[in-house]
Amino acid sequence: MQLNIKRRVLNSTPFSNTNLHPIIQNIYAGRGITSPEQIKRKAGELLPVSSLKGIDDAMPLLHDALIHQQHITIVGDFDADGATSTALMMLGLRKLGFNNVSYKVPNRFDYGYGLSPELARDIITQGTDLIITVDNGISCLAGVSLVKEAGIKVIVTDHHLAGRELPNADAIINPNQPGCEFQSKNLAGVGVAFYLLLGLRAYLRDQQWFENSQIAPPNLAEFIDLVALGTVADVVKLDENNRILVHQGLARIKSGLCRPGIRAMLAMSNKDLHKVKSSDFGFVIGPRLNAAGRLDDMSFGIRCLLTDDYGQALKMAEDLNDLNNERKDIEQGMRLEAESVVAKLKVLDGKIPNGISVYKPDWHQGVIGIVAGRLKEKYYRPTIAFAKGETKTDDAGVSVTELKGSARSIPGIHIRDVLDEVNTRFPGLILKFGGHAMAAGLSIQEQNYQAFNDAFDSVLLTHLSEDVLTQVMLTDGELPAECFNTEFSLQLDLAGPWGQGFPEPTFDGQFEVINQRLVGAKHLKLVLCNAAGQLFDAIHFNADLEVWPNQSARQVHIVYQLDINEFRGNTNLQLLVRDIVPAD
CATH class of the missing domain: 3.10.310.30 (Diaminopimelate Epimerase; Chain A, domain 1)
Known part of the structure; x- marks a missing residue:
């Protein structure tokens, strides 16, 4: 048995940076990084709002709605991107001075996706002046037409690919619509919503709205934790622009300056707030938030993100955790049935x-x-x-x-x-x-x-x-013995954020098996030794129980990532095994 491994080819010549370990320079080169500008992380280096098609069409509509305090209805989606987009738009508009804002998120079982005709009719009955879709709308032609016929203005913010026909909205903001020159086509729905808020703040500043109202322009960066969460959870490509958004969001969370709901969901999974990684958005918070939309009503998840009360957030996070466990049970049964089919x-x-x-x-x-x-x-x-x-x-x-x-x-x-x-x-x-x-x-x-x-x-x-x-596992090659330590693992973490399209560094190599056993019924716990005689703990989650434990395997070839394990105050390097085969 062999692993089907392909070592990453350096897509560029590693750029010289004395502050970066040579291995990290090679890792960057394998991901197409050709200059230090591509790993920039400052918020001021984000792509300009003005390059988003449709942003200028939306500004007068929002300005007018603010002056007259018209009723705005945010129409969201029932996944993590939709939830963070909805919460962001609610919080951001309130911060900008809007006092009459509500949201509607379709229940997937009753309405289906986005601004459907059924949801449109409900909104028309309840009444509103302006609808802003987030993470949906570009394909909601019938729903948009219905609310437009009822005299309701519509701003579509979305990131999904446009079809042959666009909705009859008053403004469409979507980097993937025809004719949009925004350089990043990988914004998540929450990223598009954030850009709309940034554009509105700049527009109101130009209109001297804040000066005339004798209020300071709000710092929208206080909501960038939501942007980072939705971006990673929606598995969009982490291009240069998205990496800035995610890095800024992570920095804010690590500083303790995040939404109580995010803090509560991290606490429910025993994650240290100050050591959160981008992968925690996708594997820890995202599934818990998504569970509300999958099994119940995403409005519950949105309320967890909106609340300013940490005690309430903890109770909601506990309920979301229970929903996620229920989702896992349902999924397990369905998966076994599907595999049988x-x-x-x-x-x-x-x-x-x-x-x-x-x-x-x-x-x-x-x-x-x-x-x-x-x-x-x-x-x-x-x-x-x-x-x-x-x-x-x-x-x-x-x-x-x-x-x-x-x-x-x-x-x-x-x-x-x-x-x-x-x-x-x-x-x-x-x-x-x-x-x-x-x-x-x-x-x-x-x-x-x-x-x-x-x-x-x-x-x-x-x-x-x-x-x-042919499924191939891409790796960054073998890791030198001097890199098997917690210091280098921390450097790798800081070189991120890692995610879709900018994958976390993964290595492969041959190791001697010192010890192996099952933990938690299906996880393989190992003690491995490399060629330099160094011993490491390793863990392979959801191991193939037909092969492991395998007491006859004295040598193994593994694909792995570096991790730092903390237990009872002790910190040591741990290998997260992504694949393993005997190599005797």
């Missing part, structure tokens, strides 16, 4: 389909995205998991059941483009769809499930190749 498919034709599509009527809508992700990781195929949605009566009086699907993809396959091609080549199969390169959502009719599967598999056949289907 895929196993039967393999029995029928002897191979895994080009694209995996699974559905069971009793599956939970809120968890299908995670299940699709788990199957994608296990089988390394673009995967869609479906759950039963609404049953409606069509114009002919026929009862029609809708399926909600969540798609996850592999590198090299742009899943939204694949769905677009299915929609073009097989019209009528997909009711609606949207998303990114690696994740998307869609709706189909239950009666068209098999036809969609065939179409999905057929379209993927033209995109898949042996290279695309």
Whole structure:
């Protein structure tokens, strides 16, 4: 057995910096960093607001709403990006002087995604003057049209890819809309919302609003912890601009200057506030926040982010933790059922389909995205998991059941483009769809499930190749003996933030096994020795129990990351094992 490893090729010549360890310089070069300017972190080095298309259209609308204290309704989304975007917009507008602001987040089970026609009708009934969408809206053509017909103004802020037609909004702010010259196309929804607030503050300053109102312009940086959280949790690429946003947010949290809700969720997971990493956003806070939108109502998660009372935040964080544990239990059962479905498919034709599509009527809508992700990781195929949605009566009086699907993809396959091609080549199969390169959502009719599967598999056949289907683990090579210490591990951490598109340094090498045992039923705990005779603790979470523990394995080849383990006041280096095979 061998690991399919590929060492990173240096995409550039390492730039000279006497303050950086040579290994870190090589790590940067492997990620395309060619100059110190690309690792800048100051807030003042963010891309200019003025380059966002649509920002100038939105300013007079917001200024007028502020002067007349019109009612503004924020329409959010039910994931972590949507939750942080909604909380940010609520807090930011209030800080800028808006007193009549509320929010609506669609319950995924009743309304579906974004400013849907159903949600639009509710808002029209309740009344508002201006709607601002966050992390949604670019594909909500019908919903935007309805509120516009009712005389309500609409500002769309979104980051999802635009379709062939744009909504009839008064202003659209989205770096991925046609004609937008903003250099970073990777802003999360919360990043776009933050830029809108930055633009509004500058506009009000130019209008002498703060001077005339005898108030100081607010420091919007106090909300950048929300921006960092939503950016990492939404798994957008950490390009230069996003790395500045995340770095600034992390710095604020480490200084103790963060929202009580974020502090409470970190406390619930026993994370030290002052040692938080970008990965904690994706693996600790994000899942707890997402659990509200998956199983219940994301408004609960938003309230946790909005509250200024730490005691209340702790109670909410505890409830979110319980929801996340419930989500894990549901996911485990669904994943096992889905794997059984895929196993039967393999029995029928002897191979895994080009694209995996699974559905069971009793599956939970809120968890299908995670299940699709788990199957994608296990089988390394673009995967869609479906759950039963609404049953409606069509114009002919026929009862029609809708399926909600969540798609996850592999590198090299742009899943939204694949769905677009299915929609073009097989019209009528997909009711609606949207998303990114690696994740998307869609709706189909239950009666068209098999036809969609065939179409999905057929379209993927033209995109898949042996290279695309070969899963390779990229590493930064072997680590010299002098780097196996907590000091170098801290340097690696400070060289970040790391995340999607700017991956955390990962190394590989051969080690002698001194000791191995299971902890927590499925985690492999090891003591390893390198060629220099240095001993290290190592942990491999969710080990393959059919292979490990393996007492005959005296040498192993591992892919790993460096970590610092603290226990009872003692600090030592620990290797986080990402993959392991015997090397005897």
